[in-house]
Amino acid sequence: MSRELQAATLAIQEMTALGAEESSARAMTSKKSELNAEGGKFTLLRTTLDHSLSLTALKGQKRGTVGSNSFEEEAVAAAAKDCVSSAEAGQADPAWEFAREGQKEVTRGDIEPDLDKLFFRTQELIETIHREYPKVILEQVIADHTMETGVYLNSHGVKYVTTAGRYGVSLMFSGHEGGKSSSFNGGGFVTDSLDKPFLDQASLRQNVKDAENQIHTVPVKGKFEGTVIFTPDCLGGMLGELISNFASDSVLLDGTSKWKDALNTRVADERITIRVAPHDARIVSGQTYTGEGFEAFDYTMIEKGVLKQFMLSAYAANKTGNRRAPNGSFALVMEPGETALEDLIKNTKKGLLVSRYSGGASGASGEFSGVAKNSFLIEDGKVGSAVSETMIAGNLADMLSRVEGISKETVEDGAMSLPWLAVGGITISGQ
Numbered sequence: 001m002s003r004e005l006q007a008a009t010l011a012i013q014e015m016t017a018l019g020a021e022e023s024s025a026r027a028m029t030s031k032k033s034e035l036n037a038e039g040g041k042f043t044l045l046r047t048t049l050d051h052s053l054s055l056t057a058l059k060g061q062k063r064g065t066v067g068s069n070s071f072e073e074e075a076v077a078a079a080a081k082d083c084v085s086s087a088e089a090g091q092a093d094p095a096w097e098f099a100r101e102g103q104k105e106v107t108r109g110d111i112e113p114d115l116d117k118l119f120f121r122t123q124e125l126i127e128t129i130h131r132e133y134p135k136v137i138l139e140q141v142i143a144d145h146t147m148e149t150g151v152y153l154n155s156h157g158v159k160y161v162t163t164a165g166r167y168g169v170s171l172m173f174s175g176h177e178g179g180k181s182s183s184f185n186g187g188g189f190v191t192d193s194l195d196k197p198f199l200d201q202a203s204l205r206q207n208v209k210d211a212e213n214q215i216h217t218v219p220v221k222g223k224f225e226g227t228v229i230f231t232p233d234c235l236g237g238m239l240g241e242l243i244s245n246f247a248s249d250s251v252l253l254d255g256t257s258k259w260k261d262a263l264n265t266r267v268a269d270e271r272i273t274i275r276v277a278p279h280d281a282r283i284v285s286g287q288t289y290t291g292e293g294f295e296a297f298d299y300t301m302i303e304k305g306v307l308k309q310f311m312l313s314a315y316a317a318n319k320t321g322n323r324r325a326p327n328g329s330f331a332l333v334m335e336p337g338e339t340a341l342e343d344l345i346k347n348t349k350k351g352l353l354v355s356r357y358s359g360g361a362s363g364a365s366g367e368f369s370g371v372a373k374n375s376f377l378i379e380d381g382k383v384g385s386a387v388s389e390t391m392i393a394g395n396l397a398d399m400l401s402r403v404e405g406i407s408k409e410t411v412e413d414g415a416m417s418l419p420w421l422a423v424g425g426i427t428i429s430g431q
Contacts, residue, residue, distance in 0.1 A: 004029055004151040005161070007071040011055050012153055014080035020057040020087065022098050024154035024293055027071065028052045033113045034144040039137070040126050055083040058098070062090035095318035099293035102158040106288050109165035109192040113145030117194045118167065125198040129173075135212045139172040139184070143198075148285075158293045164285045166414070167191050169198050175211040182214035182386075185356070185374050187233070190284045190414035202413040203233055207374075210355060214374055214386040220352075220430025227351035227404055228392060228426040229344055229378070232411035232418035234354050239274070239332060239418075242396040245366055247301070249316035256364040258397055262307050263322070268400030270305040273335040276325070280333050284414035287329040290314070296327035305400075336419045337406025344405045344422045346381040352390065352428060353378055366396035372428075391429040399423045 001009075004027040011025035029051050036044035053068040053076065064086025068079040122143040129136055145167050152160040170188030174181055189202035199205050230238060244251070246267075251257040259267060277298040278286025287296040292314045301309050310322055317324040345353070352375050359370015372392045377384040407420035 002149065002151065003027075003071050004149055005153075007053055007076050008151045008153040010073065010076050011053065011080050012155055014077050015055065015057045015084055016155060018081060018084040020059050020084050020155070022058040022155050023083075024056045024098055024152065024158075026052075026054040026150065026152045028148060028150040031147045032144055033115060033118075034142065035119060035122050037122065037126060037141040038139065040130060053079060055079055057083045057087045058096055059084060059087040061092040061094050061096065062087045063093070063096045064088070064090060095315050097292060097314045097318060098154045098156060099158050099290075099295075099314075100156045102160065102289060102293060102295045104288060104295060105161040107163045108285055110145070110167075111147055111163060111165045113147070113165070113167075114194060115145075118143055118145060121194055121198050122169075125169075125171075128197070128199050129208055133208050133212055135175050135177050135215065136173050136208055137176055139174065141169075141171045143167070143169050152289055152293060154293050156293075160289045160293075160295075162288050165192070166285045167194060169201075171204070173208060173211055175213075175215040177215045180215050182211050183373055183389075185211050185214075188413070192284050203231065203411045207233070207355070210374060210376075210386075213376075216386065217388040218377070218385040219388050220377060220390045220428060222431075223427065223429045224350065225425055226428045227348045227378070227422055227424050228372075228428070229348065229351065229353045229420055229422045231353070231355045231420055232416075234357055235334075235418050235421050236332065236416050237357060238396070238399070239334075240330065241362060241368070242366070242399070243301075243311055245362055245364065245396060247307075247310045249311075249313055251364070252310060252312065252320050252322070253316055258364070258366060259307060259310075263310070264306060264308070266305045267307045267397070268302055268305040269403035271337055271403060271406055272302055272305050272400055273300065274302045275300045275333045275335075276311065276327060276329060276331055277333045278327055278329045278331040280331065280417065282333070282412045282414075282417045283331045286331055287327050290328040294324070294326075296329065299326040331415065333417045334410075334419060336408045336410050338408055339405045341407045341409050341420050344407055344420060345378060345383055347405060348378045348381060348422065350380075351378045351426070352376065352387065352392065353383055354392065357392070362396055366398070367393075368396055369393035387430070393427040393429070394423070394425065398425065
């Protein structure tokens with residue numbers, strides 16, 4: 001029996017003995033091998049080992065949760081006692097729920113790292129950027145391999161055993177020439193293979209190339225309504241904000257979501273289909289089970305513009321009378337369009353190509369306003385100069401109904417698969 005299974009089993013036994021009517025335990029060991037480089041030179045090679053134990057108990061319809069970083073028997077017993085005590089101090093709520101069935105054992109990816117090849121690919125990345133993009137300075141590169149071994153058990157006999165290995169790469173960089181420099185940019189991805197050069201994965205090459213072209217910027221003149229083409233990197237963040245505002249637990253529980261009564265109605269352009277798909281082949285180490293112990297399955301959130309499913313936990317679904325989401329991940333897969341990216345640009349009279357957005361959280365209405373960073377002006381169907389920080393404003397809900405085009409190209413970073421999205425009616429404000 002593995003240490004993870006021993007710890008989870010002991011925790012369930014202890015919580016049951018202390019009077020918990022239902023309980024769950026998740027024990028995870030994570031081993032990370034990491035390479036760091038700063039300024040183009042390797043500075044660190046290390047391996048770390050972490051343990052985590054997450055417990056949940058229900059007693060008298062009251063819920064308690066506790067976390068620990070030890071699998072030692074005394075520590076597990078203490079955590080179980082604290083978890084039940086936490087439940088006893090809570091407020092009763094019949095909406096709490098654990099899965100009552102589920103058995104699965106899953107192994108994914110390279111369990112053991114190929115450190116020689118990881119070093120080779122990282123060095124290759126540094127040397128290629130230095131050679132092909134000499135104006136770009138790499139501030140930091142982190143390349144790692146993570147192996148996770150986990151066990152989930154609950155008192156209804158549900159059991160999941162997962163073992164997964166994945167590689168991750170992240171970097172930060174900026175363009176420099178003379179006394180001028182671009183703003184910081186970055187990128188990253190996760191992968192289960194070292195077969196491809198890092199620079200050719202996700203959007204790294206384009207982001208590095210853009211950094212050279214963003215050293216010299218021009219201000220946008222005036223204020224106007226135009227088209228914004230969101231890159232896949234930027235689109236992921238915008239969709240995250242949108243889902244949080246309109247389709248997540250908190251806004252449906254408090255009734256502030258504009259979409260609370262919109263299931264099976266049109267909320268977006270009919271060309272938009274968005275799935276939450278942890279089992280899609282393009283998603284690395286996708287979710288096996290939800291936090292409440294339900295086996296994870298892919299689902300469609302928006303189909304041809306129609307809202308089909310909220311992103312709800314079992315608790316929020318029980319509270320609101322809606323259906324629980326079949327998984328609890330954020331593995332977004334948006335269906336591509338039929339238009340080439342170059343044609344999206346050609347069809348844009350005036351607007352911006354936006355790679356990064358920085359702004360405060362939008363309100364319940366979905367109104368957003370912030371700075372378009374690492375962005376380029378588009379005029380008469382051509383990408384022009386990089387722009388100094390320019391304000392963009394609009395409404396998250398309206399965005400999906402003002403679609404002017406969706407690219408047939410997509411970018412996969414191991415966590416999502418997204419196209420470029422052209423949206424009209426965005427307020428663009430310069431000097």
